[in-house]
Each structure stands twice: as structure tokens, then as C-alpha cells.
Amino acid sequence: MSFDALFAPSAVGGRTLPNRIVAAPRFLRLSPEAMRAWFARRPGAGMCIVPGAAPHFTGKVESADPVLGEAYLEDFRAVAETIHASGARAVLQLSHAGAAADHPFALAASPMWNPQTKRRAHRAPVLGLPAIFHAYGRSAYLAVKEAGYDGVEIDGGGLSLPNTFFSGVINKRRDGWGRDRTRFGVELVERVRSYLGPTPILAFRLSLMDFDPEGPAWHEILTYAHALETAGVNCFSFALGIRRGEIPVQSAMTPPGTWIPVMEQFANELKSPVIFSGPLPAPEDLHELLVRRPGALVEVDRETTADPAWCAHVRADEPVRPCMRCAGGCPVHRPDEGLPACPSDPAAFIPDWEKPRAFASGKDVIVVGGGPAGMSAARAARLRGARVRLIEKRAQLGGGLLAAAKLPGQEGWAKLARDMAEELERLGVEVTTGVQVDAEWMIRKRVDAHVILAVGARPVIPDIPGIDGPNVLTYEDLMTDGVPVGRRVAVLGDTYAGRAVSAMLIAPNGNISREAWLRAWGIGSPVRHPGGMLGFVPHIELPMRSVTLISDRPGGVGAQILNTPRAYELQWLRMNGVQTVDDARFDSIDPYAIRIRVGEDSKEQHILRVDHIVLAMGCEPKKELANALRALAIPFEGVDSQTTPQNAWRASWALRNGFEAAMRLPD
Ligand code: SF4
Structure with a gap:
């Protein structure tokens, strides 16, 4: 099948995009080098939105985050150059964290308590607003005129400062900024446009549904959008929900394409291009959507995280590597805490995943345990040049991945296990299944091989009378x-x-339909229900x-x-x-x-x-084999037992831990 509509050129404001795929802003805390590597590894989009620093100190997510200014211009310029080198347009997101800020200067239209940060956001003072508008305008100017970006995107969703002013859930002010809740966003856009001039891209990420019955009514959203358009916005992207986690907007259980119909209803009313997002449907459906909507764009986020060559694969009509929709979403990058791996594309966060450092001389490695950690360790050891034998006690490789695949909507983990097993076969790892390794086996078979133990963990059995019953x-x-x-x-x-x-x-049994899923969460059309909530207890199937x-x-x-x-x-x-x-x-x-x-x-x-x-x-780590090897003075590398068979999220840690165990083997 041809996906021409996805790859046709498109125009936003005064800029032409080579195609209609937009890379979403992701991973705010990547270092500038990592950000460049991130975009360089993911070519093919027509426009890339770079997560930016806050335009004003009150808008930082955390105190240590930078404020966008001259000091960081070189870094941002380098990222823009990397994006331009791939042929895409570069857009910098200007994001004021508003009530989501995790520091003492968090601001919102009205005071509010944020249970996630456990902080109170202060009422934004009227006298402070001009400084914030100026900071936005100056940041936009620096981004476009100095750092070479093709435009900026204003984050106006969630608990961002602009949305705390627009959302009736938060804005309870009685002054002019409360009586007209569109005023903050509109004056902000006017200011930014005045700094940018007429042609650069000025996108606005609009909260389409707050998932709260006090959220804006549909006519208010459209009035706001038209006013933003008049003020200078030439493209709309979307955010959903003001409180993270209450509604699973992008979870494994969210049917693909769930939010597209609402976005289409919005697009019907606007002249400017809109960027469709959410858990996207299959490329065939995206193609049809863009055929129906000639000016529109689609935003890929987890798609290109999971498969860096997503654009090329779709263009060539080849299978794409799916995102596993990990519980809790993609890892949040905190340099001091390190990152787990992306299970679909471990190289996303493990730079030497593809080419680990080679051993100086030939080695034999035995890996015990065929779960994600063991497979990851075996793969890395093999790529380092060792002869590798992987032993699994069950009949099949996969361990916790196969267990995770039993969860509703998470069947993809089984495919990941199969793909990893096939890769091991391709690499020439000798796989033995159905063998329980013990100390005696090691004495007989190990000879002088290096040993990696990735035997995982077992459930904790509490001491309760009757615990060993068949029930x-x-x-x-x-x-x-x-x-x-x-x-x-x-x-x-x-x-x-x-x-x-x-x-x-x-x-x-079977997948839940989009309509039933929305009903189950009490979500209705925002056209009829303010905030997109039905406002009554929904009907749930037994x-x-x-x-x-x-x-x-x-x-x-x-x-x-x-x-x-x-x-x-x-x-x-x-x-x-x-x-x-x-x-x-x-x-x-x-x-x-x-x-x-x-x-x-x-x-x-x-x-x-x-x-x-x-x-x-x-669960508790299985220690018997490790203890037996210690008693026999047989050296081994242990993989931290962070994974349990049911915990798909931790599978991402297992991949990293297995990799690192193989990298710890002496050169
Ligand atoms: S597999 Fe997990 S880490 Fe990777 S893109 Fe999907 S949600 Fe993010």
C-alpha cells in the first residue's frame, strides 16, 4: 500500500514541510548532545518539536532546569541544525510548567494544590504577567532569529500556565483575567507573534478536553481557538486532561485512534492546520485520515521512540516495531537516576546497545535465565565477541515478557520475546531450553566460561495456615x-x-471497542459535555x-x-x-x-x-544458585533482579541490567 498522503509536502504558516509527520516534543531533560543524537537517529519527519526550556523562571518544571536564554542558545542552535540536516523543520516548544512546577514559585491563574508535586501553585499576580509575556516573546525571538528555528509551539495544555487561565476548573478569578478566560492565551500569542514576525510557525498546544465537568464547553474552546488564530497562531496541536494519570490517555488499554474523531470535529471549525495525536491508529488509517483532511498533520511520539526508522518503514510499507505502551509511559529522563531501556528500542537510551565494546580476546560465556535480562546479557556478550550459551529452564525464552503478554492490551510483549529470541539465533547464541541449572551442572559444563546469572525472582509466599492448599x-x-x-x-x-x-x-474476552472504552471512563463528546465528561456514573459491563x-x-x-x-x-x-x-x-x-x-x-x-x-x-530474588556458586568459588556476574514475571515496566530495567552485566565482564 502507498502512504502518499503522509509523505506529501504541506505548509504551516510561511513554511513548507517536506511531509506531514510531526515528531512530538519528548524527553525534556536529555542533554544537548543526547537531544541531537535523538533527532539524528530518527530522521524522516517533516517537522520536529523540540522540548524547550521554560521561558520564565516561574515556569521551570524543577528548580534546577534552565531558563531559555542566551546561555543555552548554542545548544538549541545545534539541535535545530541537526533537525534541518534531516530535511525537517525545527520548532521549539515554549512551556511554562504553571501548576505542574515542582518548586516554590509554581504559578496558576488561581491558587491550587497539586497532589502530584505536593506543592501549592500561587495565584499569578497581575503585575507579574507582563514580565511573563515578555519572557515568552523574547524566547521566541531567540529561538527563531538567533537559533535558527522555523517557529515555536506554545504549550497550552494540562497544568501549563496558559491552560490554568483558560480552564474553568482552575481559573476562579474575578478580575478581567477570570471574566475572560481566553485573555491570557490571546495576549500571550499576540506578544509572541509580534516578536516573530508574520511567517514563522506559531503552533499552540490546546487542551481539547480537561476531563472535568467544570472544563470549558465546546463553544468556549472554539471561541478561544478562533481568537488565538486571529492573534497569530497558524497551527494547533492537542493536549488532553489537566490531571495526569486520572484518565489513561495513552495507555496500553486505550484503543488506538481514540481521540481522532474529537480532533476532527475541532478541525472542521478552524482554518489552520491541526496536528492529530494520541495513540495513533495503523498507518493505513493515518493515510485515510490525511486524505480526508488535506491540510492536517499527524504527531508521532512513542511510535518513533520505539522504532527510530518508523517513517522509513511506513514509507516502504514495511512492518514497524510497535511500542509496548509500558505502564507509566516512557521513562522520564533524570540524569542522576539513569534510565531503563525502551523495550522496543533499547538503543534509545543505551548508547552502545548496537555496538558494545568488544572483548580483547576470545571468551566463553554462559548465561543462566532466558527472561529479558538473560536474553539482553546473552546478546550483548555475543556482540562483544564471546561464544555464548544461554540456558533457560522453561521450554521457551521470554520469562516475564511472556507473562506480561497475558495482560489486557499487552500482547506485544510476546512478540518482543520472539524477536529477541530470533535475534539471538541470528547472532549465533547457543540456546538450550528445558534445563534447570544447578551447581553440579556448572561443575560439569562450565569449564572456564564466564557465568552471568539472570535467574530473576519468585513470588513471596507468606506464612498463613492453609497456604499450601490447592486453591x-x-x-x-x-x-x-x-x-x-x-x-x-x-x-x-x-x-x-x-x-x-x-x-x-x-x-x-477480546478487545474493548472505542465506544465502550470511552463510556466506561465516563467520557462523552466535548461538543455536548463540558470537559468531555458525561458527568454521571457510566454503565460498566459486568x-x-x-x-x-x-x-x-x-x-x-x-x-x-x-x-x-x-x-x-x-x-x-x-x-x-x-x-x-x-x-x-x-x-x-x-x-x-x-x-x-x-x-x-x-x-x-x-x-x-x-x-x-x-x-x-x-517477589524475592532467587539466590540458591548464586549461593551455591559462591560456596564453590565459581565467579559469576549477577543481574539485579529488578524484574518480576508480571512487571512489564521493569522489563525495561531488565534489558538494561542484563546489558550492563555483560559489559561488566572483563575485557
Ligand atoms: S516501549 Fe515503553 S519506553 Fe518504548 S516508546 Fe513505548 S512506552 Fe516508551
């Missing part, structure tokens, strides 16, 4: 071995595994099972994810009828029930009648 399973039994379970289930453990198992147990998720910790089930981008996981469970109990003491397990008490001093026993009890109270 007690572990999350591993369910997710790795597919053991069948009854209709009434108690899941023990407020962990990622516990929540994932609960989600799996209630999931309907879940497959009755599930009770029980935590032995106080403070509420899911408390640790409540104010994170993964808060929706808990919401989804509750919406689907999962009962939660916290601060529980487990007295005993009977063949058809579990007996618990709730609260530290409680004497009252509750009997939960369930068919099965699933243990998901965490």
Missing part, C-alpha cells in the same frame, strides 16, 4: 503457566502484580469475576500510585467492581475461603468465600 496460586501460576481460576478470587498484595492480576481477572484485592498495609489500596500517572489503574479496578481491603491480617485459608481481620487490633474475623487465592505480595 492458592501465585501470580506466576496465572500469568506464566496460565493455571485456570474460578469466578470468585481474592488477590493478596497491593503491588503492581496484584493490580495487574486483578485487571487480568476482570478483563472481558466483570468476568468477582475480585477482592487485599493489602496487608494500612493507608488504602493503591495509595502509592494515587498521585502518579498510573492512578488510572486503581480507578479501572474500582470501576469494574474490584473490592479493596487494606490493613488486613490473614488468619487462615480454608478450601473455599480466606479468613481475615482488618486493622491492627481488630478481633473480628471476616470470612471471604472465594474459589481461589492469588498471592501477589511481592
Whole structure:
């Protein structure tokens, strides 16, 4: 199939783009060199939006972030040059973090508490607004006139300062900035346009749905957009939701193309090009969309993170490497914390993934464990030039990836496991499955090979009377071995595994349709429902099972994810009828029930009648083989057991840890 519509030239303002693909602003905290490498490795887009520094000190995300100014011009110029070298247009995003800022100077239209940063955003003072407008204008001027960008994008979504003024959820002011909520954005755009001149690109990232019934009505959004257009905006991109994590805008469970119809309704009303985004549908559907919408563009973000050659692959009608839609999204780059790998494209965050440093002399390496860490270690050791043998106790390579693939919407992990296994075969790694390695095996087979242990972890088994009954399973039994379970289930453990198992147990067979998914979250058309919320408790299909998720910790089930981008996981469970109990003491397990008490001093026993009890109270590293090797003085490299079979997010750490274990082997 030909995807001409995607690769046809397009115009935004006074600039012509070579095609209609826009690379989204990603990974704010990459160093300038890493940012250049990032774009250089991902050619093919028609326009790249570079995440910029804040235009004003109050708009930094964190105190240590830079403010856009002369000091950083060279860095930003170098990034623009890299983008131009690929033939694309470069646009710098100007982003004032507003109420999302994690420092004492966070600002919003009206004072508000941000539970995610645990900070209060102050009311933006009227006397301070001219300085902020000036800072935006000056930043835009520097970007375009000094650093060579083709334009700027103003971030007006989420909790950014412009959206705190536009959104009725936050802006409760009674002055002129509250009576006319469009005023801040419009005056801001006028100021930026006055610095830019008429032709550069001036895009505006507009919040299309706040996911709050107090959010703007559709006519307000259109009035705002028309006013922005008149003030100088010549392109619109979109943001969704003001509170991160409440609605899974881009999660594995979000049907592809979910937000496109709303964006099309918006595009119907505007002259300027719009940039469609969200979890994008397949390239065929994107092509059709752009045929229908001759002026529009599409924004790729995780697509090109997962597959740097996404544009080339689509153009040549070749398969693209899919994004796994990791729980919690892509890693947030914090130089001091390091990064896990992107499971789809580990080289995205591990610079020497493709060409690891070679061994100085020939080596034999035995890798024990065929999960993501073991496969990653075997691959790296082989690329370093060693003869590598990989031993897995199960019949198939994949470990935790295969378990993760059982979760609703996450089937892609199984393909990743297959792809990795095929790569090992191509590289000439000798793979042996179905062999349980112990110390004796090592003594017989190791000879003088280097050993890497990547044996992973096992579920914690709590000490409860009746724990060894046939009605007690572990999350591993369910997710790795597919053991069948009854209709009434108690899941023990407020962990990622516990929540994932609960989600799996209630999931309907087959994929949920877009309409049913939106209904389930209470999302309606923003044309009829302000903020895009229906405003009433939505109808939910009956879940497959009755599930009770029980935590032995106080403070509420899911408390640790409540104010994170993964808060929706808990919401989804509750919406689907999962009962939660916290601060529980487990007295005993009977063949058809579990007996618990709730609260530290409680004497009252509750009997939960369930068919099965699933243990998901965490995991512990398997240490037997490591201890045996130590006792025999056999040296080995251990891979940190950060991965558990159910935890797809940590699979990204497993890939990095496996790689690093292979790199620690002496040259
Ligand atoms: S890190 Fe995960 S979510 Fe991000 S692009 Fe890679 S696979 Fe997708």
C-alpha cells in the first residue's frame, strides 16, 4: 500500500514541510548532545518539536532546569541544525510548567494544590504577567532569529500556565483575567507573534478536553481557538486532561485512534492546520485520515521512540516495531537516576546497545535465565565477541515478557520475546531450553566460561495456615503457566502484580471497542459535555469475576500510585467492581475461603468465600544458585533482579541490567 498522503509536502504558516509527520516534543531533560543524537537517529519527519526550556523562571518544571536564554542558545542552535540536516523543520516548544512546577514559585491563574508535586501553585499576580509575556516573546525571538528555528509551539495544555487561565476548573478569578478566560492565551500569542514576525510557525498546544465537568464547553474552546488564530497562531496541536494519570490517555488499554474523531470535529471549525495525536491508529488509517483532511498533520511520539526508522518503514510499507505502551509511559529522563531501556528500542537510551565494546580476546560465556535480562546479557556478550550459551529452564525464552503478554492490551510483549529470541539465533547464541541449572551442572559444563546469572525472582509466599492448599496460586501460576481460576478470587498484595492480576481477572474476552472504552471512563463528546465528561456514573459491563484485592498495609489500596500517572489503574479496578481491603491480617485459608481481620487490633474475623487465592505480595530474588556458586568459588556476574514475571515496566530495567552485566565482564 502507498502512504502518499503522509509523505506529501504541506505548509504551516510561511513554511513548507517536506511531509506531514510531526515528531512530538519528548524527553525534556536529555542533554544537548543526547537531544541531537535523538533527532539524528530518527530522521524522516517533516517537522520536529523540540522540548524547550521554560521561558520564565516561574515556569521551570524543577528548580534546577534552565531558563531559555542566551546561555543555552548554542545548544538549541545545534539541535535545530541537526533537525534541518534531516530535511525537517525545527520548532521549539515554549512551556511554562504553571501548576505542574515542582518548586516554590509554581504559578496558576488561581491558587491550587497539586497532589502530584505536593506543592501549592500561587495565584499569578497581575503585575507579574507582563514580565511573563515578555519572557515568552523574547524566547521566541531567540529561538527563531538567533537559533535558527522555523517557529515555536506554545504549550497550552494540562497544568501549563496558559491552560490554568483558560480552564474553568482552575481559573476562579474575578478580575478581567477570570471574566475572560481566553485573555491570557490571546495576549500571550499576540506578544509572541509580534516578536516573530508574520511567517514563522506559531503552533499552540490546546487542551481539547480537561476531563472535568467544570472544563470549558465546546463553544468556549472554539471561541478561544478562533481568537488565538486571529492573534497569530497558524497551527494547533492537542493536549488532553489537566490531571495526569486520572484518565489513561495513552495507555496500553486505550484503543488506538481514540481521540481522532474529537480532533476532527475541532478541525472542521478552524482554518489552520491541526496536528492529530494520541495513540495513533495503523498507518493505513493515518493515510485515510490525511486524505480526508488535506491540510492536517499527524504527531508521532512513542511510535518513533520505539522504532527510530518508523517513517522509513511506513514509507516502504514495511512492518514497524510497535511500542509496548509500558505502564507509566516512557521513562522520564533524570540524569542522576539513569534510565531503563525502551523495550522496543533499547538503543534509545543505551548508547552502545548496537555496538558494545568488544572483548580483547576470545571468551566463553554462559548465561543462566532466558527472561529479558538473560536474553539482553546473552546478546550483548555475543556482540562483544564471546561464544555464548544461554540456558533457560522453561521450554521457551521470554520469562516475564511472556507473562506480561497475558495482560489486557499487552500482547506485544510476546512478540518482543520472539524477536529477541530470533535475534539471538541470528547472532549465533547457543540456546538450550528445558534445563534447570544447578551447581553440579556448572561443575560439569562450565569449564572456564564466564557465568552471568539472570535467574530473576519468585513470588513471596507468606506464612498463613492453609497456604499450601490447592486453591492458592501465585501470580506466576496465572500469568506464566496460565493455571485456570474460578469466578470468585481474592488477590493478596497491593503491588503492581496484584493490580495487574486483578485487571487480568476482570478483563472481558477480546478487545474493548472505542465506544465502550470511552463510556466506561465516563467520557462523552466535548461538543455536548463540558470537559468531555458525561458527568454521571457510566454503565460498566459486568466483570468476568468477582475480585477482592487485599493489602496487608494500612493507608488504602493503591495509595502509592494515587498521585502518579498510573492512578488510572486503581480507578479501572474500582470501576469494574474490584473490592479493596487494606490493613488486613490473614488468619487462615480454608478450601473455599480466606479468613481475615482488618486493622491492627481488630478481633473480628471476616470470612471471604472465594474459589481461589492469588498471592501477589511481592517477589524475592532467587539466590540458591548464586549461593551455591559462591560456596564453590565459581565467579559469576549477577543481574539485579529488578524484574518480576508480571512487571512489564521493569522489563525495561531488565534489558538494561542484563546489558550492563555483560559489559561488566572483563575485557
Ligand atoms: S519506553 Fe515503553 S512506552 Fe516508551 S516508546 Fe518504548 S516501549 Fe513505548
